[in-house]
Amino acid sequence: MIEHLPFHIYTVGKTEQVTNELEVIVAVLPSKAVRQDMEITQYLGPREQRETDEATAELGAFVADFMSDDQADSAVTWDDIEIKAELPATVVQGMPFRTACDVLDEYSNRASIKQSIIEARKIEVQATDINCFDSKPEFNSPHMNKYFKIKKPRITAVIDWLRLEILISEGYKFKRPTQPYNDIKDFLKAKSINDNPYVKQTGGRTFELDLHDVSTGNDYTDILNKLRAEYEPRSIKVVTLEVSLDFWNVSASSFLLALQKSLRVDKRFENTDLRAYNDDKGSFLPTNSVTAMKRVHDGHTIGIGHKHNGDLYVRTYYKVKDRGQALPRDQYRTRIEINVRGETLVSMGNDADNLKHLTNKSFKFLRFTHLKDDATPEQIAEYRKFVGLFGKEISVISKSRNKRPHPDHIESYAKLNKVVSTAVSNLIRNL
Incomplete structure (x- = not known):
């Protein structure tokens, strides 16, 4: 049977x-x-x-x-x-x-x-309810194990990439004065800092360069030491920092919508229009969950905020490639990443030696909300049926006449946020 x-x-x-x-x-x-x-x-x-x-x-x-x-x-x-x-x-x-x-x-x-x-x-x-993510450690079913192995959902935190701004000393002599950025590219390759470097000259002696896969503080410190020994820079600043949360062993399509619906979005987001896109061809995300699910099934990325303008930009997608190369299937995961830049990053103290602090503060933008247990059937139906930023912070007066950042039926998802904090702590410990 x-x-x-x-x-x-x-x-x-x-x-x-x-x-x-x-x-x-x-x-x-x-x-x-x-x-x-x-x-x-x-x-x-x-x-x-x-x-x-x-x-x-x-x-x-x-x-x-x-x-x-x-x-x-x-x-x-x-x-x-x-x-x-x-x-x-x-x-x-x-x-x-x-x-x-x-x-x-x-x-x-x-x-x-x-x-x-x-x-x-x-x-x-x-399934677009954030509560479909089971963060309990005792995720196990002896009955189901008869048929297949159940992998417990888990979360890891990573630094996706960062952009440094380096102001090189006046006394440094470039080999190619008309193309100093190419000299820097050659240096980055020769020192095994980046095999395919991005370098941009933004001022007379000011340059931007990108670093990827920063996983340990020792590697990062070694890179800074090499840059300082070569260029004797007047300053090195972090001008863009992108950090990510990876959700492993979680169904991709529905959980993408669940993440963005529950994301706590504060007022520093310049634009909160939801977009779904493939290859940067953006379009508005449908408000109906079932219709939006089709976009996600087709491999669309969900974006919140401006990609190039403003201080905060979030992307949620199912990661199956890394730098254009297909990943092994056991490395597929749901990813939500936030790009922090501009005055928001400067206000944190964006000196290059301050990476641990900057990383910790950036991850605080990735916090989640969910429906309260006492939400009405109407509120539950609305939450599940429609796509929107239910975690968007607004100034409301609660039933108890207190000022709060969300409607009465939305609250911080303490259990999930605790698991996220643990993942971030594991990353910070190595920086």
Whole structure:
């Protein structure tokens, strides 16, 4: 029976699994030529022949209808295609043709199939609730472990990249005075600081350069020492810092929406329009969760804030590549990253030696909210159905007449924020 098959979670757009099941069934049915041989051997009478032909036509019509394009966005669960108890669980070679047709009738005639599609979409919407992330350490199910290994969700914090501004001393002589940025590129390559460096001259002796994969303080300090020994700079500042949280072993599509819906967005975000884009071709994110889910399924990134203007910019996406190269499947993860720059970064004290402090402060912009337990059914329905920045800070007066940053039914997600803080602490410890 179906319950002995591997556990299956359904999502909108996964009809090919059911289609493949049908293809297997059709493949083991006798072909038309074989059926004719069977008819001759068994001496079918006119009435039996007519019934067989009618059943064959019904089967063909059903398969054609099920595989039609207009079913492309449908999905069902295994429970919804379960065979009646009195019928065989599977179709095998040599099974009477009428029995095989009865089995297929069960697929086509179950009244719950259309309802299951609706329920599947409801569950997709519910999955955009941030509470779908189980951060409890005792994430385990002995029953489910019979069928597959359950990997516990976890969070890691990383410094994605940073941009340094270096003001080189007046006494330093460049080999190519008209192209000093190329001299710096050559230096970065020769010292194994960056094999493909970005260097930009922003003033007479002021340059910007990018550093990637800063994972330890020792490596970072070594880079600063090399720059100082070569250029005797008057100052080195961090002018852009991008930090990220990676969520491992979490379903990608629905959780992306859950993260951005729950992100605490303070008033320093210059623009809070949600955008979904591929290859920097931006578009507004639909407000309906199911419609927005389709964008995410297609690999779109969700952006909050201006990419180039303003001090804060957030991106949420499913990471399957790194620097244009495909990652191994076990390294796929959901990522939310924040780019901090401008006066916000300066106000933190953006000297290059202050990286640990800057990193810690930047991660504080990645905090999350969720629905209160006592939210009304109407508030729950709105939260799950629509896409929006429910964690956006606003000045409201609560029922108790106190000033608070969110509506009464939204609160800080303490449990998740604690797990995030632990991940950040693990990173900071090595800086």
